Amino acid sequence: MKEPGEWLDIGERVRECRMAADMSQEELASELKLDRTMIAKIERGVRRVDALELARLSAVLGVPLSYFLDPTPLVVSRRAELADDTVTDASRQSHRLEVALSTWLADIRQLVDLGVFSPPETRRCPEPVQDIAAARRAALWVRERLGHRAEPIDSLMSVCERLGQLVAVVEVPGEGASLIEGDVAVAVVSKHGDPGRRRATAAHELGHLIVGDEYSTDIGVHASRDDREAIIDAFAAELLLPVEAFRAAARTDGGARREDLVVLAARFRASWSLTVRQAVEAGAVTRGVAKEMRRRNPTRAELMEAVGWAPQPDLETVRVPPSFAHAVLEAFKRSLITESRAVELMRGQIVAGDLPVREDTDCEL
Numbered sequence: 258m259k260e261p262g263e264w265l266d267i268g269e270r271v272r273e274c275r276m277a278a279d280m281s282q283e284e285l286a287s288e289l290k291l292d293r294t295m296i297a298k299i300e301r302g303v304r305r306v307d308a309l310e311l312a313r314l315s316a317v318l319g320v321p322l323s324y325f326l327d328p329t330p331l332v333v334s335r336r337a338e339l340a341d342d343t344v345t346d347a348s349r350q351s352h353r354l355e356v357a358l359s360t361w362l363a364d365i366r367q368l369v370d371l372g373v374f375s376p377p378e379t380r381r382c383p384e385p386v387q388d389i390a391a392a393r394r395a396a397l398w399v400r401e402r403l404g405h406r407a408e409p410i411d412s413l414m415s416v417c418e419r420l421g422q423l424v425a426v427v428e429v430p431g432e433g434a435s436l437i438e439g440d441v442a443v444a445v446v447s448k449h450g451d452p453g454r455r456r457a458t459a460a461h462e463l464g465h466l467i468v469g470d471e472y473s474t475d476i477g478v479h480a481s482r483d484d485r486e487a488i489i490d491a492f493a494a495e496l497l498l499p500v501e502a503f504r505a506a507a508r509t510d511g512g513a514r515r516e517d518l519v520v521l522a523a524r525f526r527a528s529w530s531l532t533v534r535q536a537v538e539a540g541a542v543t544r545g546v547a548k549e550m551r552r553r554n555p556t557r558a559e560l561m562e563a564v565g566w567a568p569q570p571d572l573e574t575v576r577v578p579p580s581f582a583h584a585v586l587e588a589f590k591r592s593l594i595t596e597s598r599a600v601e602l603m604r605g606q607i608v609a610g611d612l613p614v615r616e617d618t619d620c621e622l
Contacts, residue, residue: 265302267325272300274318276344277352288317320356321601327363350431357427357445358434364602365423365441365581371593374584376441379421379466386468389491395468396495407501409525413459413571417444418578422466424459425604426576433458435465442466452570453528459572460493468492494535498527503539513541515550516563523560526571576606590615 275285275296282300286293289310298304306314315322368374380402382395400406403419410416417424422435422442432454435444444462446455468488502521503513513536522532533550536542542550555563577585582603589599589612596609 263302264305267306268300268302270325271296271314271318273352274314274320274324274356275300277349277356278318279349280318285317289313321360323363324356324360327359350429351434353429354427354431354434354445354447357425357429358436358443361423361425361427361445362436362438362441362443365443368581368584368588368602371588373587373591373593374581376423377418377421377580379437379440379442381469382467386488386492389488392464392468392488392492393495393500395464396492397499399463399467399496400499407499410497411571412575413456413463414575414578417459417463418580420463420467422463423578423581424462424572425578426455426572427604433462435462437466446572448573451528452573453522453526453531455570455572456497456526457493457528457531460496461489463496464489464492494531494538498522498525498532498535500535500539503536503541512543512546518542518550519555519559520563522555523564529554574606576604577602582606586613589613 275282280288282293282296286296289296295304299306311325312322315325365374365376369376382398384391384394384398386392386395399416399420400410403416414424414426422444424444424446426448427445429445429447430449431447432450433444433446435442437443444459444465446458446462448455450458498521502525518532518536518541521527521536522529525532527535530551533542533547536550537544537547585594585599585602588594589596592615594602596612599612600607600609
C-alpha cells in the first residue's frame with residue numbers, strides 16, 4: 258500500500274466521509290469492530306491506519322480507497338465543508354459529489370500516467386461572458402462550433418468531451434459538480450433523477466468551463482453567486498433548447514400551444530420546466546400561459562405521440578466518455594491494470610465478462 262504522509266489530512270477525510278454518510282463515531286466504530294476512541298484518534302490524525310483498516314473504512318463509508326490517499330484537488334465548484342454544527346442533507350450530498358469528482362480526476366490522471374490517455378484540449382468562449390445575454394450567445398457559439406445550430410443534441414457527454422470537459426455519471430445522490438485542474442477539466446453528473454435533469458446538470462457543468470467557473474473573474478468580480486449561477490443556467494438552457502427552435506411554434510393567434518411545446522421537449526430531450534422557460538424567453542407563450550403549462554407535465558404517451566418514439570435517456574447506460582473507455586480497454590489489453598480495476602474505472606458501464614480476453618494475467622495495478 259502507498260504509505261500516506263499526511264495522517265491529519267486522512268483523518269479529516271475520514272471525519273467528513275463519516276458525516277456525509279450520516280454516521281456517528283459510535284456507529285462507525287461498531288461497523289469496524291473498534292472502540293469509539295480509536296475513531297476519534299484516527300479523525301484527529303494521531304493514530305495511523307494500516308492497509309486493512311483503510312480498506313474497511315472505504316467499504317463502510319462507501320468511498321474509494323484512493324480518496325484517502327490521493328491529493329485533493331484545490332478547487333471544487335460549490336465546495337461545502339462539513340462541520341458538526343452545520344451539516345445538512347444538502348452538504349452531505351455536496352461532499353459525496355466532491356469525493357466522486359476527486360476520484361474521477363485521479364482515475365484520469367492514472368491513465369495519463371500509464372501513457373494510454375491524453376485529455377482533450379479545453380475550449381472557452383472567445384467573448385467575455387458577464388451577463389445572461391452573453392451566456393446565451395456563448396451557448397450558440399458552442400452549437401455553431403459543433404455543427405448543431407438549432408438542432409437537437411444527441412449526447413451531452415460527447416459535446417462536453419469535444420469541448421475539453423470529461424464527464425462521468427456516478428451513483429451518488431445530488432446533481433453534479435465540476436472542476437478544472439491544470440490541463441484537465443472534469444465533471445460528474447448524478448444518475449439519480451430523470452433524464453432531462455441529468456442533461457440539464459451536464460449542460461450546467463459545461464457552462465462552468467465555457468463561460469468561467471464560479472471562481473473565475475470572467476463573469477465579473479462584483480457578481481453574486483446567485484447571479485453567476487443564473488448566467489450558467491441561461492447558458493445551459495440555450496444549449497439544450499435554443500430560442501430559435503421556438504420560431505415555428507410561435508403563432509400569430511396567441512402563441513404556441515401546449516402540444517407544440519411537447520414536441521419540442523421530446524425532440525430536444527429537455528425537461529418540461531426548461532422547455533416552458535425557454536418558450537417564455539422566445540416570446541412563444543406569455544408568463545401567465547407558462548404558469549398554467551407548468552402544472553401538467555407531459556406523460557410518456559404524449560411524448561411518444563408527439564414524435565413517434567420515446568426519447569432515449571442520455572447519460573444513463575453510457576457512464577464515461579468514449580475516449581476514456583478506449584483508454585481503459587487499452588490499459589487492460591496491455592496488462593497495465595487488472596480486470597477489477599478496469600471494471601471499476603468504467604463505473605458500471607461494463608462488467609468483467611464484457612472485457613476482451615487476454616493471454617497474460619500479470620498486471621501492475
